[in-house]
Amino acid sequence: MSTPLFEYLLRLGDDRLILGHRNAEWCGHGPILEEDIAVANVALDQTGEAQLLLNLAGQIEGQGRDADQLAYWRDETQFRNLQMLELPRGDFGFTMVRQFLFSAHAHFVLEHLASCPHDDLAGIAAKALKENRYHLRHSSEWVVRLGDGTDESHRRIQAALDELWPWTVELFYEDAVDAALKAEQIAPDQAAIKPKWEAMVTEVLTRATVQPPKGPMRMVGGRKGRHTEHLGHLLAEMQIVARSHPGASW
Amino acid sequence: MATEAKPAAPTEDPVKLAEFEARCDRGETIEPKDWMPEKYRRQLTRMMSQHAHSEVVGMLPEGNWITRAPNLRRKMCLIAKVQDEGGHGLYIYCGTETLGTDRAELIDQYLYGTAKYSSIFNYPTLTWADIGVIGWLVDGAAIVNQTMLAHASYGPYARAMIRICKEENFHKRQGYELCATLARGTPAQKAMVQDAVNRWWWPSLMMFGPHDTNSPHSADLLRWKVKQKSNDDLRQRFVNLTVPQAQAIGLTLPDPDLKLDQATGDWKFGEIDWSEFNAVIAGNGPMNRERIAARRKAHEEGAWVREAAAAYAAKHQPAAGQAA
Amino acid sequence: MSTGPNGVGEWPLWEVFTQAPGGKPHEHAGSVHAPDAEIALQNARDVYTRRGEAVSLWVVPSGAIVASAPGDAGPFFDPGNDKPYRHPQFYKTPRGVKVF
Ligand SMILES: [Fe+2]
Ligand SMILES: [Fe+2]
Numbered sequence: 001m002s003t004p005l006f007e008y009l010l011r012l013g014d015d016r017l018i019l020g021h022r023n024a025e026w027c028g029h030g031p032i033l034e035e036d037i038a039v040a041n042v043a044l045d046q047t048g049e050a051q052l053l054l055n056l057a058g059q060i061e062g063q064g065r066d067a068d069q070l071a072y073w074r075d076e077t078q079f080r081n082l083q084m085l086e087l088p089r090g091d092f093g094f095t096m097v098r099q100f101l102f103s104a105h106a107h108f109v110l111e112h113l114a115s116c117p118h119d120d121l122a123g124i125a126a127k128a129l130k131e132n133r134y135h136l137r138h139s140s141e142w143v144v145r146l147g148d149g150t151d152e153s154h155r156r157i158q159a160a161l162d163e164l165w166p167w168t169v170e171l172f173y174e175d176a177v178d179a180a181l182k183a184e185q186i187a188p189d190q191a192a193i194k195p196k197w198e199a200m201v202t203e204v205l206t207r208a209t210v211q212p213p214k215g216p217m218r219m220v221g222g223r224k225g226r227h228t229e230h231l232g233h234l235l236a237e238m239q240i241v242a243r244s245h246p247g248a249s250w
Numbered sequence: 251m252a253t254e255a256k257p258a259a260p261t262e263d264p265v266k267l268a269e270f271e272a273r274c275d276r277g278e279t280i281e282p283k284d285w286m287p288e289k290y291r292r293q294l295t296r297m298m299s300q301h302a303h304s305e306v307v308g309m310l311p312e313g314n315w316i317t318r319a320p321n322l323r324r325k326m327c328l329i330a331k332v333q334d335e336g337g338h339g340l341y342i343y344c345g346t347e348t349l350g351t352d353r354a355e356l357i358d359q360y361l362y363g364t365a366k367y368s369s370i371f372n373y374p375t376l377t378w379a380d381i382g383v384i385g386w387l388v389d390g391a392a393i394v395n396q397t398m399l400a401h402a403s404y405g406p407y408a409r410a411m412i413r414i415c416k417e418e419n420f421h422k423r424q425g426y427e428l429c430a431t432l433a434r435g436t437p438a439q440k441a442m443v444q445d446a447v448n449r450w451w452w453p454s455l456m457m458f459g460p461h462d463t464n465s466p467h468s469a470d471l472l473r474w475k476v477k478q479k480s481n482d483d484l485r486q487r488f489v490n491l492t493v494p495q496a497q498a499i500g501l502t503l504p505d506p507d508l509k510l511d512q513a514t515g516d517w518k519f520g521e522i523d524w525s526e527f528n529a530v531i532a533g534n535g536p537m538n539r540e541r542i543a544a545r546r547k548a549h550e551e552g553a554w555v556r557e558a559a560a561a562y563a564a565k566h567q568p569a570a571g572q573a574a
Numbered sequence: 575m576s577t578g579p580n581g582v583g584e585w586p587l588w589e590v591f592t593q594a595p596g597g598k599p600h601e602h603a604g605s606v607h608a609p610d611a612e613i614a615l616q617n618a619r620d621v622y623t624r625r626g627e628a629v630s631l632w633v634v635p636s637g638a639i640v641a642s643a644p645g646d647a648g649p650f651f652d653p654g655n656d657k658p659y660r661h662p663q664f665y666k667t668p669r670g671v672k673v674f
Contacts, residue, residue, distance in 0.1 A: 024316050024325075027332050028309035029544070031552025032585070033340045034606055034617040036309070040333035041620050044326055051322045068321040092555050134619075141612055148565070149558025156554065241320040241378050248436050250320045250378075250428075284644045330624075337621055344605040347587065353607065354584035413604070417625075559609035560585060567610045 004180035006061045007080065008187060009121070010070070011177075011223055013053030014081035016128075017071055018231070019102060020046030021238060022089045031092050038138060042099065045131040052124045072242040076232045077225040083218070084167035086231040093146050093153065094160040099139035101164060104200045105171045105193065106132050112188035121186065140204045147208025154209065161205070162213045169217035171197070175224075262287045274475045279405040282348035290474055291349050293467060294404055296365075297476065298346040299356040304368035305339035307541050311375045312384055320378060327424045328381060334417045341413055345406035361546050369527060370457050372535030379432055379439075379446035385425015387447075387454040387492065393418045394488045395458065403475040426495065433499045447496070448504045455519070456527045458485040486516055493517045585609045587636040590618040592628035600632055608633075 023043035030036035054067035085102065089095050110132055113125035147157040172190040181187035205211065221227065242250075266285055273280065280286055309332050316332065319325035343353045359365035370388055375381065396418060400411040432443035459481040462468050471477045479487075489508075496503050507520035529535065585607040591600040603622040608614035614633040622628065642650055658664045 021317065024329050027316055027329060028313035028336070029548040031548070031555035032607070033306065033336055033343070034608065034621060035552075035555075036336045037333055037340070038616065038620040040329050040336070041624070044329050044333075047322060047326050047329070051326075071322060072320070092552065138616055141616065145559045145562040145609070145613075146555065149562045150554070152554050153558030153561075237317050241318050245320075245436060245438060248320075248439055250324055250431060281644065283641065333624075337624070340606070340621060341604055344587070347605075352584050410604070556583070556585065559613065560583060563609040
């Protein structure tokens, strides 16, 4: 049976699984060798966090599913990640802006979860919080350098922000799952996180000399399994080997 | 187009040359600012940069499977492994730069010029089993070579190799473990890993290069103690190590001539198809064009990032930019 | 920034020193290219501390390092070789004193 905590852990785990997957696509294709290594480090952290969170989800669910089963044997409408994270990796600027917007939000979520009354989740969150600090530092420094670099890099960062910004509405999505977990002091209050996130983001975007667009926001859906068309292709690739050999060990 | 710089061989001061060769003979380490014959500098620059290019191009065949790794543990192992290869490229480029050529120029030499990289990375990775077999055989062969190079006469090269060798053991082990898992898995998995061994065995043996009699640079490199063992000796060592490993997990190496020579303890093997080797070296292997195209694409698409960071540094921290 | 033959320059080089856990001195680990100090530090972290090798990092612009010249090797270092009285083994402890 799906409990709020199971759902919530899928949301946290899938975010990291999918973003880690997109970041890992850079390995061998980065703008400079040092960054191939840096982005791979971020992808490794995120995939590791996803593994812990999904394993815990499986335990809570109690049907014998582990992280691999959850990652490799669910279909796209069963994934709970933010839609922003499944978008193709774009150029290096897009990857950095996305990482920054996500990590800035994750920072406040994890800060709360690290001291929540659910010990297993708090332990994972404490580890992820530490890792995320570096993701935040790395991505924000790059957003600043690229935004305030050359005319071309400025244009690219502004374009990435224009595309990503409308998706950020989903970061603050809440429903009955959050309500139930907030009642137990597990989940944070997104309304309280929002101004902190905005302050952090504004500070970095100002240094980067770029501005969020004014237009309308996108429709929310990821938390309920409503995704862009990109996720299906991502999963088709990710799951092909595992699903071609049911029951096999690797 | 950039090509490898080939100034006419200078005539070296015979006294300095004799002194230098005596240092090599005594097993001393040559450091960047030490006097060295131009030919040593040139040969090393060629060999080290070729090695660095190989590490970086080597990210591509394995990177091809990162997004399809069949479970999360394997996915992380593979990302970490491919990442390490990038690090290896980086260490060796930095070592090469101490000989006086900028990394950007070295990279240009293989992306747009004639500089080479290891032929092995011009073969395609067709199944998940290739990931295991590359770790086991390709990294296994690289370890044999690099263990020797950790004693190379040139200090920066030797030090890079020591760091690399530590990391390579993880590469080989994860590969061998992967192969062993497939070999005792379902019939489809077992067939997959045997097929991968069949495809990678001979190219792995080619990694050690031509027979010494046909190797244009071997003599100099041996004399100057950059290398201490011949291509054929290293190849034999690799075969001797690998045959029992294959037997232990029930895989067959695709060579009907493979047999143990009781007298020497060596596993004798058949003749390598040198026409294939030469074709791949000449640029006509299965994936040569794709590999270079992928690396050029990354390099060119990254240009704006490199330029932007430099422009930002110039605007905000002129001191750091000038210092180096 | 130096410029390669293709017009695309290389970032400056930085030397990386890592300190192993347990109060060890910083040791040269290798180099990285980086446009500025912050990125140099980040790159050094990503490249040279992936296996828990370090608790502290220094990055130094390579050009800022002043090195002794190979020709100095004799005059600089030989005088240190003939002063055995600087080493504890130079001194005898009386027979019977095991732990000193
Ligand atoms: Fe390597
Ligand atoms: Fe390797």
